[in-house]
Amino acid sequence: MQFGHFDDMRKEYVIDTPATPLPWINYLGNEDFFGLISNTMGGYCFYRDAKLQRLLRYRYHSVPADEGGRFYYIREKGKSAWNPGFLPTRTPLDSYQCRHGLGYTVFDSEKDGLRAELTCFVPLGETCELHDLKLINQGGEAKTLQVYGCVEWCLWNAVSDGENFQRNLNIAESEVEPGVIYHKTEYRERRDHYAYYGVNVPAQGFDTDRNSFLGHMGTWADPQMVREGTSGGSLRVGWYPIACHRLDVTLEPGQSWRCTFVLGYGQNPRERKFIAPGVIRKDAAHRVMKKFASGEAVEAAKQALAAYWGKLLGKFQLQSGDEKLDRMVNIWHQYQCMVTFNMSRSASYYESGVGRGMGFRDSCQDLYGFMHIIPDRARERIIDIASIQFSDGSTYHQYQPLTKRGNNDIGGGFNDDPLWLVGAVCAYIKETGDFSILDHPTPFDNKPGSEAPLLEHIRRSVQFTMTHLGPHKLPLIGRADWNDCLNLNCFSAEPGESFQTFGPSEGPVAESVFIAGMFVKYGGEYAALCR
């Protein structure tokens, strides 16, 4: 399926219509702060963990589809409000373009002679998204506009946010400063972190209460405040907290205008978290707002991001003479691998970011894609993965990125897992020549005191496979091997039983030809490594 084209000069994928059959998404962020953003401005962002520290509320499988994310409205008096990303307003645009680049996304659209260009990215070294908006009046008359920027807060834990209403309808808290709205839910009792949404030009109005902004039975497509061109100044505690700024703008013909919204995460030393009773310390937010106070600073952050990606991808470049192959190998494949490193498939538009954490098997496989780009971080990832292995060589099937501990909900018993670690370590050494990783003291099940050299971990992986054989002397499959979408050796019949961990129903004798094949390959690599 193709809904746009590649712009090779800019290294961007250009989408020419908002009406893609499915949202077409990009990933923002490289270190601790990440965002998912679709070609219609849907998605969400989080700090380190998509389940536990989610900033924006996003409803997977919502109707209308892909609702939630960055809500922007441009309103000219007497006309329907519109959004350069088309949603949520659905107002037809005179032109629309979404460009997904390396770590940023641009919405570049036009309506009634007004052009809007909105660029979203996570600046290097900061825990925030920037939404940089430029307007140009390309018409022949002056325009009186109102610009609304709005986000809806998730109450941090994305699961309880959608389940525990007895609690979460009572806990929301905000603070408002000129141009910056703070989401400090749970801060008083349990937390030393907050989120904020600010804008670097003077704002003329705000709202923090969703129902005030949308109006009774309101929709994101047509908020009451936008329809009326006003703001409620709502300061609601509890219920559904949002952060919304209104900017009044007048543009002469040919005149342009720019502002940058900052959507960020801040945290404080626990012992200094308040500056007055109930008033949170905002140093982190103030520093970031000041840093991006000017368009020049925002522009510099964009350039730095481009340089970062240029350097990362520059380590490995192919000139094959085939334009498409070069593009795939040099840009998009490496970019995908870096995103996979960052997210490890835990958050996307299929993975809701709340369930699985990072897979042992997946993460071992993913290493192959980025160890040449970021060998140091690949090494750290290998140690993280090996640290959830049990002392008998088997392993948790998943771990949480925030805690780096094995996920008890799913446990172990996926018997191909141990051998993937052997493959990953061998591949890492082949790529880097760094044999010293084999000596790295690495715990079992993250237990302090259980550390053993990494070589011992992969020895136990091999041992586990060799000592868990079935009636035909092939490796036992446990709950499943790699083909766990096809062959799950579990069979739950009652509601409430996990389809993935209940059983094994066929008894403890099912064997895996796939694991046997892995053993031939990775057992051989292990033997070669030992030699």
Added chain:
Amino acid sequence: MQFGHFDDMRKEYVIDTPATPLPWINYLGNEDFFGLISNTMGGYCFYRDAKLQRLLRYRYHSVPADEGGRFYYIREKGKSAWNPGFLPTRTPLDSYQCRHGLGYTVFDSEKDGLRAELTCFVPLGETCELHDLKLINQGGEAKTLQVYGCVEWCLWNAVSDGENFQRNLNIAESEVEPGVIYHKTEYRERRDHYAYYGVNVPAQGFDTDRNSFLGHMGTWADPQMVREGTSGGSLRVGWYPIACHRLDVTLEPGQSWRCTFVLGYGQNPRERKFIAPGVIRKDAAHRVMKKFASGEAVEAAKQALAAYWGKLLGKFQLQSGDEKLDRMVNIWHQYQCMVTFNMSRSASYYESGVGRGMGFRDSCQDLYGFMHIIPDRARERIIDIASIQFSDGSTYHQYQPLTKRGNNDIGGGFNDDPLWLVGAVCAYIKETGDFSILDHPTPFDNKPGSEAPLLEHIRRSVQFTMTHLGPHKLPLIGRADWNDCLNLNCFSAEPGESFQTFGPSEGPVAESVFIAGMFVKYGGEYAALCR
């Protein structure tokens, strides 16, 4: 807040506007099948367990609010489609009335000379909702209409339905017979139950694929098929399954018309679940569709339900001379208590039905409200509750209604719980004189072989309190006592820790004056009972 009035003759609460500040809900069902229904037709239904066996997808905190449930559309060519419950179409109505009665809800509205009356209830003895629709052409000209009835299926487990998209976008399965659509997701592999949505008059079209029905980027407010007056006949496997019927109706002036939609749950003996490869046995659905094939049969089921409630509430009637007091005591208070018996606060518009199951403390307290109405079921409930108690007299804080087993996620440690059982048992005996309950063999933690007379359970409750005292010889609070919204003796500081079970942070010495007060009251009752 008042948004309507009581109709004492009919024993109904009449809501005169769809624009209530919050959805105004009723509860349908008395035995195994339950529905929540709002004054704008939102809500969902389930068989026995709101988490594990949910039929309809409902998005708590959705925008627009209260979306999901029973989607009906009445379309007259050239005009906007409307719904007698106002949502999801939001088409302004000439008149609107919602009437919540005892176990049923009626929507009675008018638009352009067409009157629609839709009555929703769960018939006694069956596991289904009936949606009984009557239309009357009150205008002077013939009307050519299309009626759509539509529901969106939840993939049974309401939690994974909203989280695990890698799985649940691949598993949906439907079957279609003339006038009946079957939701058989997971049936092939793991289940012997299905849901169905049928209509008792010939249908002219259907859809089972949500996106086909709504159209690209479509909304429930304005589905493409309704807008175009057609049906897609979509038979999609996977993604988002719905069941939608289209009925073409022509009404002369003064003419009336009636049909009944049946939304039901069926199950089969496991060994006879298929009638042909991949084709499910539908005996249960066929029997119910046949039973309600005529308007007379539906009318009889309504009468039976009214008689059931009349008998239940007739056991206790007050004639105080104060109309409002009588109404509260004779109708609404008893009705609420019966709903509480059925749901035990596990599913409502605040409790999402997925989290907590039934509370030990709550269920003990709730007993006071219905033991005079349904003493046999109250007795059974007491035994169920006592069966999750641990052998040391402490107890799980919650249990799942489907399995009746203690909920491990929350565990125990709410130290007021044990004494509530003492209070409930004493109150039951005072009301019924049934001392034999004290001899009932009742297990601890549902372990077969651990049965002891119920009297021994309440003895251990008292003992637990007496042997868990703090420095001032007052009962230890554990994690919390009854005031657990105010005084939770837990304190989590890290994301991912439960606010309810992490700790106790103040050490194991915190005492509860509240539990001490309970001990004075229920310890005394226990002593009197022993004498």
